[in-house]
Amino acid sequence: MNKLTRIALLVALLLPCGTPILMAQEVSQADIEAATAEAKAEVARAQDILGREGFSIYVGAAFGAGLIIIGAGLGIGKIGSCAVESMARQPEVAGNIQTAMIISAALIEGATFFGLIVCMQS
Numbered sequence: 001m002n003k004l005t006r007i008a009l010l011v012a013l014l015l016p017c018g019t020p021i022l023m024a025q026e027v028s029q030a031d032i033e034a035a036t037a038e039a040k041a042e043v044a045r046a047q048d049i050l051g052r053e054g055f056s057i058y059v060g061a062a063f064g065a066g067l068i069i070i071g072a073g074l075g076i077g078k079i080g081s082c083a084v085e086s087m088a089r090q091p092e093v094a095g096n097i098q099t100a101m102i103i104s105a106a107l108i109e110g111a112t113f114f115g116l117i118v119c120m121q122s
Contacts, residue, residue, distance in 0.1 A: 072112040
């Protein structure tokens with residue numbers, strides 16, 4: 001048995017020892033009404049926030065993410081097409097061209113991920 005299997009088995013055996021046993025308890029009508037009022041207040045607060053800010057923030061983030069993806073697709077497509085064309089013209093330098101192409105595509109992907117994270121955070 002390897003080390004990971006032993007750890008998983010130990011956790012599986014010890015996990016039930018630390019979990020508390022839930023006991024059934026009576027819920028009064030006042031508790032139900034308090035929870036209902038709290039839920040209604042939370043819904044009203046959420047509706048107020050959505051009413052003030054609108055969904056234009058989310059549309060802007062989606063539009064920005066779409067532009068980023070389109071730009072990255074066009075950039076990587078251009079790199080690939082030019083690399084294949086130059087490899088066809090000079091097959092002896094195909095290895096160098098392929099290495100440069102992969103590095104350029106990785107840099108574009110990194111910038112794309114950064115832009116997507118910025119759009120998701122807004």
